[in-house]
Amino acid sequence: MLAFLWAEDQNHLIGQAGHLPWHLPNDLQYFKKVTWNHTIIMGHKTFLSLPHGPLPRRRNIVLSHNTQLQLSNVEVVCSKELLLKLIAQDSQVFIIGGSQVFAQFLDEVEYLYVTKIAHQFVGDVYMPQIDYCHFKLVQKQKGIVNENNAWTHEFMIYQRL
Numbered sequence: 001m002l003a004f005l006w007a008e009d010q011n012h013l014i015g016q017a018g019h020l021p022w023h024l025p026n027d028l029q030y031f032k033k034v035t036w037n038h039t040i041i042m043g044h045k046t047f048l049s050l051p052h053g054p055l056p057r058r059r060n061i062v063l064s065h066n067t068q069l070q071l072s073n074v075e076v077v078c079s080k081e082l083l084l085k086l087i088a089q090d091s092q093v094f095i096i097g098g099s100q101v102f103a104q105f106l107d108e109v110e111y112l113y114v115t116k117i118a119h120q121f122v123g124d125v126y127m128p129q130i131d132y133c134h135f136k137l138v139q140k141q142k143g144i145v146n147e148n149n150a151w152t153h154e155f156m157i158y159q160r161l
C-alpha cells in the first residue's frame with residue numbers, strides 16, 4: 001500500500017522556508033499514529049526540516065541525488081527506480097513529502113491521507129495538483145480545536161478508485 005501523507009492549507013500550501021507554515025500538534029500526533037512501525041519516504045529537504053533527525057520506530061528512507069550522502073538510521077536512495085525496488089516487500093509505505101517527491105508518485109499513489117487546515121498561511125511550497133476524480137473519500141474526521149490547535153482542521157483519507 002503506497003500512500004501520501006501531508007497537511008495543507010486552503011490554497012494547498014505545505015511549506016514555508018524549509019519548514020511547516022503552522023504549528024498544529026494534533027496533526028503531528030495523527031502523523032505519528034498513522035506512520036508508526038511503517039516505512040516513510042521523504043525528500044532530502046523534508047529530512048533536513050526534521051528537528052530531531054530520523055523518526056523513531058519507522059523505516060526512514062530519504063531521496064537525494066548525492067550518492068555520497070550518509071545519514072545515521074536512514075536509508076538514502078538516489079533514484080525513484082531504486083526506491084521502488086527497496087520498498088517492494090513493505091506492506092505500508094507513506095510518502096511524507098515534500099512537493100518534489102509527491103510530484104513523482106502521482107501515478108502510483110493508492111491512498112491520500114490529507115489534513116486540510118481551514119486557513120490561509122504564507123509560504124513557498126505547494127502540493128502538486130491531484131486529480132481527485134480518481135479517488136473516493138473513505139474517511140473524514142474533524143480535529144479538535146483548542147488553545148494549542150488554533151485552526152479548524154479535518155483528517156481525510158482517499159482511496160484510488
Ligand SMILES: NC(=O)c1ccc[n+]([C@@H]2O[C@H](COP(=O)([O-])OP(=O)(O)OC[C@H]3O[C@@H](n4cnc5c(N)ncnc54)[C@H](OP(=O)(O)O)[C@@H]3O)[C@@H](O)[C@H]2O)c1
Binds near residue numbers: 008016063098104
Ligand atoms: N505540510 C506537509 O505535510 C509537508 C510535508 C513534507 C514537507 N513539507 C514542506 O515541504 C518543503 C520541502 O519540500 P520540497 O518539495 O522543497 O523538497 P523535498 O521534496 O522534501 O526534497 C527535495 C530533494 O529530494 C531529493 N530528491 C527528490 N526526488 C529525487 C529523486 N527522484 N532522486 C533523488 N533525489 C531526489 C533531492 O535532494 P538533493 O538536493 O539532496 O539531491 C531534492 O532536492 C519544506 O518546507 C517542508 O517543511 C510539508
